[in-house]
Amino acid sequence: MIILSALVVLGQLFQMFQAEPELLEILVVIAGAAFMGLFIYILARISSKTRQLSESKKQLERTAEKLTEKAWEQMRPLNELFTARMSPELFNKTLPYINLDKVFSSKRLDFLERGFGFCRAQDYNRSALYVQSGDIYGNPFFICTDLVHEMGTKTYTGSIVIHWTTTEYSDGKPVTRHHSEVLTASVQKPCPYYREESYLVYANEAAPDLIFSRRDSDAEHMSEKQIEKHVSKKEKKLKKQADRNMSGSGFTVMGNTEFEVLFGAVDRNNEVQFRLLFTPLAQTQLLQLMKDKETGFGDDISFYKHRMINYIYPQHLQRFRLNITPVYCYSYDFDVIRERFISYNNDFFKHLYFTFAPILAIPICQQQKPREFIYRDLYDSYACYFEHEYVANNISDYPLAHPKSETSNILKTTVLHSEGKCDTVRVTAFGYRTIKRVDYVKKLGGDGCIHLVPVEWIEYIPVYKHTDIEISALDEAKELSYAEKVRQAVKDIKDKKIDRKNICRLGGFSAYING
Incomplete structure (x- = not known):
């Protein structure tokens, strides 16, 4: 204004x-x-x-x-109550017959190996990111998420643009024309690939000689009419396959063709034991599980049985993180804490339960209890190597990988010493450093000349690093809180003059790095 x-x-x-x-x-x-x-x-x-x-x-x-x-x-008092064991403990209380261990001990692994024939030699292309052992009515199992390393190839491409001129005559006069062309070349070179794989290993003496494999049928994505059509189409092929095995020693079609087609374990080696395992009740329950579209995940299960060892590979477990840290629930807002806690534990229960569901659907797998097993008097370590790898892979505050490594690392452990509930192990980290390279590939151009096309690629060179760590199981005394157990473990190792920054806790363990 x-x-x-x-x-x-x-x-x-x-x-x-x-x-x-x-x-x-x-x-x-x-x-x-x-x-x-x-x-x-x-x-x-x-x-x-x-x-x-x-x-x-x-x-x-x-x-x-x-x-x-x-x-x-x-x-703070509420946040301090959260532990890495809270989800397994809630699962255990909800389904008491599925017992979840606090530690995957060497004794438990020994029971799997000598009692049931589980055999997995130290695979240097696998490392356990998560492991949870337990038993169902005495039958041992463990759930594991592995980091898997595979060496494959990768295609690299490069290109250059070339130019040249040609002379043509038009009406007796020379005409110069300009040309260009893109020359592309490619090379294949070795390249490491990493993926995570989650699975359940369950041991049971039922059908001890039976071997079979089956992959998911995706029945949950089909309507009843589509399933009927699919079963009718596959049934004819199965009958032809059975006719070729009339001697009785091979495959014979079961009466329930819908189960036969959808379950698809046609490579089984023992018809009698297969029928003993998959009774009419088991078939009905498995079909309900496979066709479910609302409650669970449908048929996303690959199932392999090798005598007394059952391997379950659920796709839904590949997409879910089982080993969150207590920090996940931390907040200054009670409503946020409550929502995170309830949401995650509901998901944890659902993903874990439907991993066990194919086993629970087979009655004999729960009714068959294991024979008495005599454990060894002495073991090389308190916890088994699966647990050692799990702890090593989750020590995030200390670099176990080689400083020049530019890829993921496979961590393998070797026991150096064990006393009581404390294991000293050597962690070997295996990864790759990279070097940029250039190959020159010969290519014929439109100008009639040979040209060198540069193709940049990456060379992966293995690197290793060894680190000694000491892994101690926290005291399981009922009267101590989880925080008190951790404080006691830290107090116990202070006398060894270890820098506190090298101490970490994980689930039922405390660990510190020597050096």
């Missing part, structure tokens, strides 16, 4: 002094000075207001920070 009034006054003055150019010049100078003063005044007011707002903002931020700190302090 002030500016508008000033402009009106200036307009009137301009008309008054139009006849006097000298006065007009004076007026322009005065007007310029007035505008400058007005600008400085407005700028000062804005600057003052900005300072006030800035101070208010800082004050609000300080207040918010203090309130947030207060909220964190109020929630």
Whole structure:
């Protein structure tokens, strides 16, 4: 409003002094000075207001920070109650007959190996990212997520643009034409690939000679009519296959052709034991599981049985993280804590239960209890190598990998010493450093000449690093809280003059790095 009034006054003055150019010049100078003063005044007011707002903002931020700190302090006792074992413990309480161990001990692994014939030599292309052992009515199992390393090839491409000219004659006159062409070349070179694989290993003496394999049928994605059509089509092929095995020693079709087709274990080696395992009740329950579209995950299970060892590979477990840390639930907001806790544990139960579902659907797998097993008097370590790898892979604050490694690392462990519940192991980290290379590939161009096309590629060179770590199982005494167990474990190893920053805790273990 002030500016508008000033402009009106200036307009009137301009008309008054139009006849006097000298006065007009004076007026322009005065007007310029007035505008400058007005600008400085407005700028000062804005600057003052900005300072006030800035101070208010800082004050609000300080207040918010203090309130947030207060909220964190109020929630600290609740946050400290969360442990890496909380989800398995809740699962155990919900289904008591599925017992989950606190530690995958060497004794448990020995029972699997000598009692049931489980055999997995140290595979240097696999490392356990997560492991949980237990038993169902005495029959041992373990769930594992492995980091798997495979060496494959990768195709690299490169290209160049070439130019040349040709001369043609038109109406007796030479005409020069310009040409260009993109020459592309490729090379294949070795390249490491990594993937995660989750699975269940379950040991049971039922059908001890039976061997078969089956892959998921995706029945949950089909309607009843589509299933009927699929079964009818496959049934004819199965009958032809059975006719070729009329001697009785080979494959024969079961009466329930829907189960026969959808389960698809046609490579079985023992018809009698297969029928003993898959009774009519088991067939009905497995069909319900495979065709389920609402409660579970449908038929996303690959199932391999080798005598007394059953391998289950569920696709839904590949997409779910079983080993979250307690920090996942931490918050200063109770509603956020509650939502995260309930949501994750509901998902944990669902994913774990439907991993066991194919086993639980077969009655004899629960009814058959193992024979008495005589354990050894002495074992090389308290925890088995699966557990050692799990701990090593989850020590995130200390670099176990080689400093020049630029890929994922496979961690393998070797027991150096064991005393009580404390194992000293050597962790060998295997990864790759990379070097950029260039190959020159010969290519024939449209100009009739041979050209060298540069193709950049990466060479992967293996690197190793050895680190000794000490893994101690936390005291399982009932009267101690989880936090007290950790504090006690830290106190016990302080006498060994280990830097506290090298100490970490994971589930039922504390671990520290030597060096």
